[in-house]
Structure formats: structure tokens, C-alpha cells
Amino acid sequence: MRIGIVCYPTFGGSGVLATELGKALATKGHDVHFITYRQPVRLNEFNANIFYHEVRVPEYPLFEYPPYELALSSTLVDVIIRHDLDLLHVHYAIPHASAAYMAKQIVKEKTGRSVPFVTTLHGTDITLVGKDKTYEPVVTFSINESDAITAVSNNLKEETLKFFSIKKEIDVIYNFVDIDRFNKKPIDAFKKAVAPKGEKILVHASNFRKIKRVCDVTKIFAKVREEIPCKLLMVGDGPERPKCEEYINKLGLENDVRFMGKQEQIEEILAISDLFVIPSEYESFGLAALEAMAAHVPVLSSNVGGLPEINIEGETGFLFEVGDIETAAKKALHLLSDEVYLQKIKDQAHKHALQFDIKKIIPLYEKLYGRFCRMQ
Template sequence: MRRVLVVIDSLGYGGAERLLLTTLAHLDRSRFVPVVVALFGPNPLAGPIRDLDIEVVELGLDGPRDLYRAVVEVGRLLRAHGADLVHTHLFASNVAGRLATRGSRPVVTTLHNPDYGREGPGFLGLRRLLDGGSAHLWAPTFLAVSDDVRRDYGSQLGITNIRLHPNFLDVADLRRRLESASRPAERAALGIGPRDFLLLHVGRFHRQKGQDVLLKALAVLAPVAPRLKAVLVGDGPDQPAARTLAHSLGVADRVRFLGTTSEPERLYRAADAFVFPSRYEAFGMALLEAMAAGLPSAVSEVGGITELTTPDTSLRVPPEEPLLLAEAIARLRTDGNLRLRLGEAARSRATRFDAYAAVRALESVYAEA
């Protein structure tokens, strides 16, 4: 058996973190023994991972500024657990894992975000130096969750040996959980009436995710769609600004901000359509879940979203276009047959991203490393 030290920045409810939980649930434990290290926090998914009888070490470090301590601690844990290889996720963990091993063990790095081609200047210069320098020195095995991410790292850091390994989902498990949720009860709990049309958005509150574009589209439709409502799920630095914008646009009474949730399937069950108006996107785990739940969607035609969706599964519009997004939402609201066709196609396409085959492919990467 090979011992795998899995290093990740934190264990919150983000896409990379939920993907890790799914991976660990399906990993062949007769071949691989994982130990998970979370550099920072908060770590609400540490409990579910421990429930899988997997050790989780929470270092509680103070963000990327504690990178030196992260390198020291990961090195210590490598030796203490006799790890045969390291699998890293997200920037600080990617750098700390490589520097801690210094080539003494194989490193697999999963690239989850287009970190360099879409963000502004400043700290990114130092990030490029640390990320690119450690990558070129010790040449880990790179996996990218989409071609968009693969292109970003290739063009920005000059890394060419990147394999495509798309995000995935335990489709059967999600559908079992959906079946246990009552649509009328979930809608009632949200204050949504039987004749209301409910839009759902799940994502970190950040300019990338385009919650402001969704709110502006909602304001466009408000005069002609009095029963149109929206639930926005997630947290992040831009949530206060989104709340303020909702008030200034006059749609605050139509929008609920729910924070993070450990049971998104209840919301997928309650919703009539999913909206994902990202300005850029690596892949979109929440969108994949919504598709597996059979929800029709209005999405931005950017990045990994175009790899996950097709015109048969989603209404795709250019980013940062609230009027066009409003038109797509209006079509979903008024055309029941369209919603049915898109939802059925989305449910079918989601099965292509099922966990079983994806984790077997990852195990092959581990075995070759």
C-alpha cells in the first residue's frame, strides 16, 4: 500500500474541498492510505472526512503569510507518516508540498483555478514566482480540472505537461439525497410559494462569480415577474456588497442570502432553475451538481463552463451582460417545455462526470508517480 499525504489549504465547502471528500470516499483503501493536512481553516469538512476513518491534521496556520511554517510542518508530517507521495490542492498547499519534499517524493498537483490569467496584479507576482519556481524545480505531475485551467497555467507559467482530469461527482449519492428531500417542504422552509419561480445560485461571493450580474438581471425582470425569487448560497468577501446592491436595485425582498450549507441537495430540490453568471470559471462544481439534479440553467459562456455544459443543457450568454441574462431567465420562467428539455439533457450529461471512473483514473496516476 502507498501512503498519500494530501495537502489542501482548508476544508470548507468550496468545490476543491468537496471534490476531495468525494475522492476519499471512493479511494481504494486496500491500495492507498491517505492522510489529509489542512493548512488553514475553517475546516467544516474535516468531520465528514474523519467519518471515513481517515486522519485529518489541522495545522491552523495564519493564511499564506505562514507559508514558511507550512513548509516545515508538511515536511515533518511527511516523515512522521512515511508518505510515499504527496497530492496538493490550491496555491499555498501546492507550493508548501513541493518545497517540503524537495524532490524526495513524487508530488501530484491538482490545478483547480485559472489563477493567473484572470486576476489582477500585486500579490500574483509573488505567487507566480513561488508557484512557477517550485514547479519547474521539482516537476510534479500536474492535473487540471478543465482545459481552461490547463491553458492558463501553460501560458502564464510555461508548464506544458498537464493532464486533463475533470471534476466529478457521486451522481447516484446526490440523487439518493434528492429523493429524500420534499420539494414542497423545502420551498415552504424558504418562504417560496407554489406559484413562485425560484432561481438558485451557489458560489463564493467574489467578483468572479458574478452575483452582481444576477441581481441586476433580477431587477430588469422585477416589473414583469412579480413571483420571481432568488436564493444565493455561499459566503465570501463580496457578500456585504451584494446585499447592499440588492437593496439599491429594489430587489432585496426577492432575494435570500443563505450562507454556506452542508445540504445543497435540499436547495436543488426546491429550485426551478439554476443561474451561474461567472466572469471566468475553472469548471463549476455547483453547476455540475445542479445539472445532476436535473435543473435547467442560465450560465455564462466562459472557460470551463463551456466544457461542462452544451447548448442542449443550458442557456449560455456572454459574461457581464445582465440584459442578456435576464432574457435567458425569462425564457426559463415562461417556457415549461424548454425547462424540461434542458433539465433532462443536463441530468444525462452529468453522468459523464461520475466519481467511480474518475477516481480509478486518479489511482492510476498515484500508481505511476
């Protein structure tokens, strides 16, 4: 098939997922065209079946807000016609679903061909941004006009149905992980550099937005560190980072906490880690938690959104109510102070992640595409 993928090209979960999906489809022989405003971060290898089309948004003094959606729609029209695409798959509804709808109408008018589009809902496009009155009518319309709708967890499907008047079936297709990539042996020298005395290593990775509650990570860490020697790795960057760094300095923990910034080789960091902490206010899925499990790292997560669908209490890690630092720290200590138990949960976390392996999930998307287009 010839598939167009639209996504945000950043480190965010939806962009990562869309890019990994495109790469996997290309490996299976499909032609994949990424249409984004920048080359996606995980699009870092050559594959003859992958094409990248940059959306250029011309500047004009009149535009206080350059119209990205129009530029995207026009680029979609051009790419669909020029490369005879069979289907568009847009990730994150805003503004990708409405841009795809617009492109579909124009292509139909120009060529008589109706090119289907699939919209995958990822989370904040529904639970935060999409709900806003400013966007809601367009979001509802363009989701309903999608030829297929998918959500990355049952929770996100339920949230969507609760807040939007959706007339179509929403298929739940869980996010996936490339197990082979994350099944890495720890690099001893790296582990020694981070934890020279064999301290336990806690890790967090996110875009440091408010919804991630990154300061809770440092609060949990501070409590755990009172009892056992440990280090904390904070991966990623974003608006809450300065506040978090300040808090760490105030507590005098700067020698035990490293802010590592955005990292492409997250699997190397996970390979030396003992516990992944994700205390978010909401997560539709929590792709970073799944990547941790794939790397044999148990997950300590809040009990919200799709997180309890992937992180199983006492099996792959532990859950706590949002903001309940005490319980989270207690559960972390229970795990980290018993070496045999820790190893057991590490093994179970990895085993659980196997059911989300890329090789199992990609065929579900192919089957979905097959509803509209014949596989060639």
C-alpha cells in the same frame, strides 16, 4: 496507497474537490491524510482510513506575517515520515506546490526516499494570483518540479501554458460530483416555504468574490421577475454580499430574495430549484454549476473559461457573454415560461452530469498515482 492531501479547508471549489477526492479514495481502501490549517468543511463523516493533521502556525511578535508555508512544509515532512506516505497530492498551487517541493527535498535528505507530489491547478492560482509578479517565479518553479500536473479543464490547461513556462505535460482531469448525493427528491415543505405560490426558484452559490459578479445575478433576477413570478436564493457569503443586499433593497425585492449564508446541505436547496445562475468573470470549471446539473437544475452561465466545457448551450442550460444581462434574462425567461421545455432541460442537465460522476473520475487519479507508485 498512503496519500497526503493538501488543500484549503474552506467552502471554495478546490477544497471541496480535494476533500471529496480524499473521502472517495478512503472508501476505496487507501489511507488518506489531510494536512491543512483547519478541518475541511466537507470532511464531516467518520472513515477509519481518513486522518487529519492540523498545521499550526506559531505566533511570534516579530512576525507581521506568520510563515504558513514553512509550518506546512515542516508538518508535511513529519506526516510523510511518520506515516510512510507514498505520495502527496496538493490542490491549488499557492503555496501548496512549493511547500510540497520543500518537504520532498527534506524527506530525501533525511531518509533517502523521494516522495512524489502531484499538483492540481484549480483556477485563480493560475489566472489571478499566480500570474502576479510577486509569486510567478515560485509558482512556475514548483509546478515544473511537480511529478505530475493536472488541470480541472482544457481552458485552465491552455491558460497555464499561455502565462507560465511549463516544461511538463499537464493532464486534464475534470472535476467530479457525487451524483447519488445530489440526486435528491425536493422536500415539499421547504419548497412551499420558499415559493408558497409555486413561483419559479432561481439559485446562485459562490464565495461572493468580485470575480463572481453576484450583482449580475440580482440584475438578471430583477428582469425575469418583471415577467414571471419567481424567487431567488443566494447561497454563500463573501465581500460582495453587502453591496448585493443593498441593491436588492434599493429595487424593493427583499421579499423575493433570500441570502442564505454558507450552507453545507446545498443539495437540499438545489433539489427545489429551477435554474442555477453563474455569471462569473472567469471560472476554470465551475464546480457549483456541475453540482446544480447533478441535482437536475439547468445552468445559466457566462461563456468563459471552462464553463462552456460543462454547460452546453440549449442542452444543459444557456450561455451568455460576461455582463450581458439582457441576453441572460431573455434565455432564463425562454426556459422558465415553458414547463415542458424546462423539464426536458432539467433531465438533460442531470444526464450530462453523469459523465462527471465521482465513480468515473476517481480511477483517473488512481491511474495517475500509479505512474509513480505501485497500487497495493
